[in-house]
Amino acid sequence: MHSASRWLFVLLGLSLAFGASAADDPNEKAIKARRAAMTLQSWYVGPLFQMAKGAMEYDADAARTYAANFDAVVKIDAAAMWPAGSGNDAYEGKTRALPELWSTWPEAGEKAQALIEASSQLAAAAGDGLDALRSKIGAVGNACKGCHDDFRADKM
Numbered sequence: 001m002h003s004a005s006r007w008l009f010v011l012l013g014l015s016l017a018f019g020a021s022a023a024d025d026p027n028e029k030a031i032k033a034r035r036a037a038m039t040l041q042s043w044y045v046g047p048l049f050q051m052a053k054g055a056m057e058y059d060a061d062a063a064r065t066y067a068a069n070f071d072a073v074v075k076i077d078a079a080a081m082w083p084a085g086s087g088n089d090a091y092e093g094k095t096r097a098l099p100e101l102w103s104t105w106p107e108a109g110e111k112a113q114a115l116i117e118a119s120s121q122l123a124a125a126a127g128d129g130l131d132a133l134r135s136k137i138g139a140v141g142n143a144c145k146g147c148h149d150d151f152r153a154d155k156m
C-alpha cells in the first residue's frame, strides 16, 4: 500500500474513534444493561407478587420456576454495569441511578446483598404452598424498595 493511502486509513480510523456515537459510550452500554437486568428481575418476580396478593392463582410449579429464575437473575455478577460516574448527574435523561449510589458505597452493595439473601429464601420456599411464598415475598419487596428509595430517582 502507498504510504499516502496508509495515512488516509489511519486518519479515517481516528475520526471514527473520536466521532463515536453516544451508543458506543461504555457507560451508556452499562446503563442499558443494568436497566435490562432490573426489568428481568421484575419480569420473574412480578407473578410471585401477584400470586401472593391473590391476583393470580397460586401454582406451585410456576412459582418454583419463577422464583428460581428470579434468583438466577438476582445473582448475576452485575458489578461492571454500575461504573462510577454513570449516575443521573452525568447521564440526565438516560438513567435514574442517583450519584449517592457511588458516594455512599458500600450502602448500595449491602442493599444488593439483602436482595440476594431474600431471593435465596424465596427460591427455597416458593414451591411449598401459598403461605410459604407469602412468608418470604415481603422481604424481597422490602429489598427492592429499600434500594430504590435511596438510590433511584423518581423520574428519569
Ligand code: HEC
Binding pocket: 031, 034, 035, 036, 038, 039, 041, 042, 045, 094, 095, 096, 097, 098, 101, 108, 109, 111, 112, 115, 140, 143, 144, 145, 147, 148, 151, 152
Ligand atoms: C441495590 C439497589 C437496588 C435493588 C436491590 C433493586 N433495584 Fe431496581 N433499580 C435500582 C436502580 C439504581 C435503578 C435505576 C437504574 C438506572 O436507571 O440506571 C433501578 C431500576 C429499576 C427498574 C427500572 C428499569 C427501567 O428500565 O426503567 C425496575 C423495573 C426495577 N429497578 C425493579 C426492581 C425490582 C423488582 C427489585 C427487587 C426484586 C429491584 N429493582 C431491586 C436499584 C435497585
